Amino acid sequence: MGMTTSKTAKVLGFMAAFHEQNEAAARSLVADGFRFTSPQDDHLDREQYFTVCFPTAAHFVEQRMMETAEVGDTVLIRYEYELADGGRFRNMEAITVDSEGRILETQVYFGGAV
Numbered sequence: 001m002g003m004t005t006s007k008t009a010k011v012l013g014f015m016a017a018f019h020e021q022n023e024a025a026a027r028s029l030v031a032d033g034f035r036f037t038s039p040q041d042d043h044l045d046r047e048q049y050f051t052v053c054f055p056t057a058a059h060f061v062e063q064r065m066m067e068t069a070e071v072g073d074t075v076l077i078r079y080e081y082e083l084a085d086g087g088r089f090r091n092m093e094a095i096t097v098d099s100e101g102r103i104l105e106t107q108v109y110f111g112g113a114v
Contacts, residue, residue: 007097008068011075014095014103021057023050031102038108059084066090073097080114088114 010029017026027050034046036053044052063081070076075095082088090111098104 007070007073007075007101010097010101010103011068011077011095012065015063015077018054019057019060019063021055023054026050026054029103031098031100031104034103035105036108037106039110090114 014026014029030046036044036049061082061084063079066078066080068075068077073096078092080090092109094107095103096105
């Protein structure tokens with residue numbers, strides 16, 4: 001992804017590391033105080049995220065980024081994905097990037113089937 005300092009590029013790099021299951025790359029992009037929240041996971045810390053959520057990439061067959069926007073320290077993303085069982089869904093995420101370019105918080109909002 002290059003040597004860019006763009007917050008969006010950091011977020012997209014983290015998402016790529018997730019889908020590739022490159023844990024070392026993902027960990028290098030996440031701050032020590034990282035928190036992950038979704039309708040299924042409430043304020044997981046960094047280690048809980050890498051134990052509970054990170055290994056789930058095999059459930060996703062495809063993910064297509066629809067929109068991204070930077071608002072201050074937050075990157076908003078909307079994407080469509082297909083699950084291994086054939087279901088298609090859209091989610092939105094609000095991802096906070098700290099002053100060092102590391103992901104500090106991810107909040108996931110689940111959308112419905114498409």
